[in-house]
Amino acid sequence: MSTMHSILEAMAPEAREALLAHSHQVTLPAGTRIFKEHQRAEKFWVIQCGTVDLDTHVPGHKNVVVDTLGYGELLGWSWMFRPYSWHLGATATREVIALEFDAAAVRELCNEDSAIGRSVSTAVAAVIADRLDSARTRLLDLFAPNGSGTPLAYAR
Template sequence: MTRPGVFGALTKEHREQLMSLAREVSFATGERIFNEGGKADRFWIIHTGTVALDLHVPGRQAAVIETLGAGRLLGWSWLVPPHHWHLGAEASSPVRAYEFDAAAVREMCAKDPALDHELCSYVLGVVARRLRSARMRLLDLYAPYGAGEVP
């Protein structure tokens, strides 16, 4: 059986290396985890619960782009300078997660190119999926009917 999410993208050795830096945390329903534009100095792998990713829309309520659950990576902006959140996140149910200090993970990756490659490849896939989700959600909310159709 393959592991979901980031754990499935890493070898056993690299999972163990990454988890050596993990710290267990929890968030209550409705708790704000991070805000768009804030300093991205950590990330999480969700163990239980759900987190809503949202995007600030001027003059409107924040648009929920995607909801993440168990095994999913919460936060990718820690990997890409200038290390500021591109989205916001709020617990939509009680959440337990593994938290990682971004600087420590980047340092570990600098010392292990294979880990760096596995992690960066996985995060790039996450960025691509979140970009598609954001595009579709914003089209659903704000575009004229049919504007998101591909010719």
């Protein structure tokens, strides 16, 4: 789970306010399939409470959970990048209360106001970087001879 409290807290106040104008609160009961891999990414969420498992389809097997999200975390970033389709699936594991955003309206807002666009893009990029780092650590725990131990230095 990410250590960042909320993607919204990472944004400039004016960007946060503009973004929140395109949101409404939703409740998703435990067990709700929020989205499936390859479906069109038309919404995204910031989780206020509850948990969501992100999973991937493995042919011939049950879906494999690759991450669990909770309070303050961004659920979905595929809405930002063409072809705007989900790379993973998502299921509420405990009842979720979240802010739901209309992806097309937020993309339009970001295109119309470059400062807001930069703020949203930077905040989402930080989430992506955090999740990639977390995935790398989990892979090291699974496959490295002595686990991940301390973070490895790597070239950028």
